[in-house]
Amino acid sequence: MERLPDVFADRIAVSLGDGHGRRAVLICAGGADLSAVAAALSRQAWAVGVCCLDPEAVERGQAATEAAGLVVDWRAGAAEALPWQDGRCAAVVCCGVNPAEAPVRSEIERILKAGGVVLAEPGSEVG
Template sequence: MSTNTNTAPDIKAKHRAMWALGDYPSIAADVIAALGPALVEACGIGAGDRVLDVAAGSGNASIPAARLGATVVASDLTPELLDSGRQQAESLGLTLDWREADAEALPFTNDEFDAVISCVGVMFAPHHQESADELVRVLRPGGTLGLINWTPEGFIGQMFATMKPYAPPPPPGAQPPPLWGSEEHVRALLGDRVSEVVARRERLTVDCFDTAEQFRDFFKACYGPTIAVYRSIADEPDRVRALDRELAELGRRHDRGAGTMEWEYLLLTAVKK
């Protein structure tokens, strides 16, 4: 956790509460399930590897890694998400270490893991450099770092841009999450501590919403950041209606036909020097 600002504890408490809103595990399981296995495969994770999943949520990448025989620690700031992941893992007969932890102050030793991964997770920690420093610190030399993050230009990045005028101003020092979807930004964060950087933009096909309004209403009910924005304008019905319109329009612009959308993300892997 950042120690250079008096607002840091408040930021973390708000983030923890925000991600406990709604039903993020449904999004992880029903909408973006393919991302976790894609990240695990890109990192070459296999049996016996010691893996840390940072901002793991309900285990979108942790559980696929454990299925391959890796020893997995799934860490997240929000205990409700960890509880959901733990229940899912137990139903599959898998054993993981579910650990409440702050991505900006990980409770692990230097060089502890063979692979450190994060699937649309660490991007939401407010202080990007601190998070990046922690990802590298706990990874052993020669180990693999793997990240999937939504791009600023892609659907989710544009959804955050749509919601921004309706949201309260971010705390001082907090950086926009979609910056993690910029290869240049991530390379700058990691610096010369890594090599063999491979970054490519990929697209997730999403076909579980029949209409743009269905997408909007699902996210209003299930996605913590969207719920938080709507709560902040709940007493302003004109603004609520305006945001309703803009989110539906966003969905329509990205509809490729028959309710199918493609959500762009950055897949980046690197090796610690």
């Protein structure tokens, strides 16, 4: 599993700024270790949730953030069926997932608050 560089995690955290308790959801198709991103956002007062297709990646990420003393809501699942309530997220970060694909876009729109932000890794279309 490839761990995303801390500089990438820090750039995401800087881009989103202080969370003030707002929810940010990270979506991963699997393979990438999002624990650095989750930790960076958690340290900036974001309520962080991670949805990853790979259950083992979820277990590893949860162990890493718990070891750092951080509370992150790790869940195994697909980007096409996100396990969060409608309109509750201020930010969505996509890694290995194209947020412009119809089923994914629909789920992101469902969980994102009005005025929310979507960040995607380079090469993904935000639409």
